[in-house]
Amino acid sequence: MGTDALTEEQQTHFLEHGWVHLPGAIPEKNIRRYTQDVWIRTGYDPLDSGTWAEEKFRMPRHKEMLWKEFAPKGYGAICDILGGEDRLDPTIFNKAGDSLIANFGKEEYRDVMCTGKAGDMFICHGFMLHSASKNHLRIPRFITSPKFVLKDPFNYNRENLKDYSLLELKTLKELGVSYLPDWKFIGQRARFNPDNNVKKDSRLPFELERLKAHASKTGGIIDSIHVISIAEYNGWTEDRIAQGEVIPV
Template identity: 35%
Template sequence: MPVDYKFLTQEQRDHFLEHGWLKIPNAIKKQYVDEFMRDYWIRIDYDEHDPSTWKEDYVKLPRHRDIPVSEFCPDAYKAICDIVGGEDRLDPVRNTAHGDQFIVNNGSEYWEKHDYPPATATGWHTDNDWYRQFLDSGEIALTIIHLFTDIDLRGGGTYICEDGIKGVCEFFLSHPEGLDPPFPKETYTHVKDCKVFTEMTGKAGDTYITHVYLPHAASKNHTRKPRVIANPHVTLRSPFIFDRPDPADLSLVEQVVLRALGVPRLPAAEYAPQAVRRTYYPRNYTYKGARIQEELERLVAHAKKEGKGEESVDSVYLRGGETLEAFNKRQGLDKPHGPNKFPEGTRSHQQIEVIKRAVDDPVEPM
């Protein structure tokens, strides 16, 4: 039956179809922005007032706590449901809560004095570090960008390439055998010829909802004012369907793909995955997870300094048990590692030059 839009206006729906993203101002409840940021400087172990202590200009932190999406950012959740075609299409477990896995862009003295135009940026990508990618994969339908600090122009806001969606869709369409992460560089070489770039700016509490195939890249922070975001994802119960009998039942996220390919529908007879679907432990959590223990030690030490006990520290890793087990399942941390895992103890992103493919036998379907 046709998608029932309960929140988005026609203007917002048209904007998502044309640009591949939608901004929801003041989406995150202020209490969560404040609570999550309260121990930020303790976790990262920098002096808030001394940029010389900011040893890394770009840092990815682990998640210690999360909140159900409908509670954390109610309006953004309503928009997400509309964009994917209804709440019933959402996975009931994976990515059902958003948390404090911060991505920090501090900038540096060098970038205070030099420019970094988006057309020259490196590292263009679409998110997926935990499943075999097909054009119709529903493991990630949307990438969410939550702002935890104000971000001005040139303040380190994520770059997005609006006219890059077409090339990404065409690339995945040409690989029905599926691609295990990380993807080959050829996936995004077309971005250098694109023309429509946007820098994600806004106020703390704003949320950007972006199509999974919208290429994005880190910009440089020219202001030396810390930029803190989080980028959770939206997972579907099942893959995209590009040939629904009733076109009105196509979700906005499916329509974006069809528009990019220039077709009204994509019958299964013309496109179908030619390999089994696979899911893995998220690669990037290896280097985020390497920071967990030292963050816990700093948080506990700070609590004791204030005359409080360890129980006052809000981290799922100190609670353990069923709480931690459910937390891990929401993030896929209970999955086996894929063929291109980072070595244990890795603390920062690195490129694996030789990309291996997982062995398909034996395999458990998604």
């Protein structure tokens, strides 16, 4: 049911460790487009770390592309891990946006090597413990942590072993069982709005102001879905801004 994007070795690695590294999963041209205006949006000077007022923060979305176009290799791998593209809900979170997580570090963080290159993807099991790392080198980092939604919940009691996704198989492996005979989904699925989304989207008016000022000064264009007005993406944006306090950033 997958796309055969992952090699047998990569599938085995995911089942053993719960994550897989995909070098060059995002084409360079897409990386350039999604990062070319980050300094304008933040209002920071890339050559003056003294202007980097915040160590780490989330940025709102201005650009978006279908995941299968933004990162074909990465999207294929995600489909493999989730059991096939047909299991994904195509009505939500189907686009990759530039809602970047910016990490500028602090002056006291020094002398620690950094791994990973632009365009690499790390796909991790959703139940794996993880946290943000400190930016010791103070070389600005921009990552994104997207979501994918399944049409149906995980199923740990499938009749056919071949129907299990790699994600489900990894969960069962760590539980030490081949299936859960009494497993059934009885709750109601619902969407929720994380608190950090409100703060992230409160940055939109200020980023737009900077982008427009830069375009006016240079004669360039504003590459943003919000040029005319705040546009909804995934049906949340306007509600999120309405719920949260819009504060200068």
